[in-house]
Amino acid sequence: MHEAFESIYQVLGKDFANAGKVSTAIKDTLKRLGVNPTIVRRVAIVSYEAEMNVVMYATRGKVLLNVSPDDVTLKINDEGPGIPDLALAMQEGYTTATHEMREMGFGAGMGLPNIQRNADEFNIDSEVGQGTRLFVRVKQI
Amino acid sequence: MTSLASSKSITLANVREILSAEVLNGDDLSVKVVEVGAADLLSDVLAMSKTGTLLLTGLVSTQVIRTAVIADLCGVVFVRGKKPGDEILSLAKESGIPVLGTNLKMFEAAGLLYTAISENH
Numbered sequence: 632m633h634e635a636f637e638s639i640y641q642v643l644g645k646d647f648a649n650a651g652k653v654s655t656a657i658k659d660t661l662k663r664l665g666v667n668p669t670i671v672r673r674v675a676i677v678s679y680e681a682e683m684n685v686v687m688y689a690t691r692g693k694v695l696l697n698v699s700p701d702d703v704t705l706k707i708n709d710e711g712p713g714i715p716d717l718a719l720a721m722q723e724g725y726t727t728a729t730h731e732m733r734e735m736g737f738g739a740g741m742g743l744p745n746i747q748r749n750a751d752e753f754n755i756d757s758e759v760g761q762g763t764r765l766f767v768r769v770k771q772i
Numbered sequence: 773m774t775s776l777a778s779s780k781s782i783t784l785a786n787v788r789e790i791l792s793a794e795v796l797n798g799d800d801l802s803v804k805v806v807e808v809g810a811a812d813l814l815s816d817v818l819a820m821s822k823t824g825t826l827l828l829t830g831l832v833s834t835q836v837i838r839t840a841v842i843a844d845l846c847g848v849v850f851v852r853g854k855k856p857g858d859e860i861l862s863l864a865k866e867s868g869i870p871v872l873g874t875n876l877k878m879f880e881a882a883g884l885l886y887t888a889i890s891e892n893h
């Protein structure tokens with residue numbers, strides 16, 4: 632079994648061409664570490680939805696991946712407009728996505744609910760005009 | 773996403789035949805299709821697909837391939853004769869995601885696969 636592992640990734644706002652690369656890299660890393668495929672899939676989905684949110688709505692963000700024998704955690708911190716009403720943003724179907732984002736297949740307003748569904752522990756915290764911080768834990772045992 | 777589980781075992785090669793589809797990427801069509809899902813919203817796919825799901829979609833973007841990678845899908849079928857560009861196909865190749873294209877509409881393609889999957893049981 633793998634030892635503790637930590638890695639950090641940068642995500643750029645509006646960089647639609649590279650959107651999803653960080654999550655693909657995270658998925659590859661988890662597979663390489665021998666993490667159970669069901670856990671890998673859940674973390675990858677969380678990471679991808681969160682990465683897309685940074686690309687779509689924020690200026691830039693960092694993803695911190697931490698893998699321990701007990702769990703996998705992701706911290707996604709961005710600099711951006713923040714979310715004025717978190718309860719509203721968490722509702723299924725709520726979106727401020729533009730036409731361009733919808734054309735790519737995003738903007739169903741299901742990203743944050745998807746993230747929460749795949750998380751054993753979930754926390755979101757946002758300050759308008761500053762940015763958004765997301766924390767997710769997926770247990771391995 | 774609407775989805776149906778495959779009770780009868782079908783492969784991508786069967787899917788190609790059933791949908792008179794063109795193979796746009798992928799050499800190995802012996803891959804088993806666990807389930808078929810139809811969606812144009814990627815969050816729907818991320819929420820409702822399973823490992824090994826085949827995605828039918830009218831949405832053409834590189835994010836479709838990235839979604840297939842993230843969600844461990846077994847392949848993607850672009851419907852309504854939509855032609856994915858080189859960027860999409862090279863990403864599919866690099867990522868090992870089989871891609872088919874059919875002229876059928878979503879409803880027809882889903883119906884044919886539904887029949888194929890649920891018959892003889």
Ligand SMILES: Nc1ncnc2c1ncn2[C@@H]1O[C@H](COP(=O)(O)OP(=O)(O)O)[C@@H](O)[C@H]1O
Nearest residue numbers: 684688713720726727738739740741742743763
């Ligand atoms: N990192 C973020 N920065 C600013 N706003 C965000 C961020 N993430 C989500 N939001 C807001 O919350 C809404 C809902 O997000 P989500 O559930 O992922 O659905 P979608 O991305 O499809 O709109 C978004 O439309 C956006 O207004």
Ligand SMILES: [Mg+2]
Nearest residue numbers: 680684742743
């Ligand atoms: Mg989103």
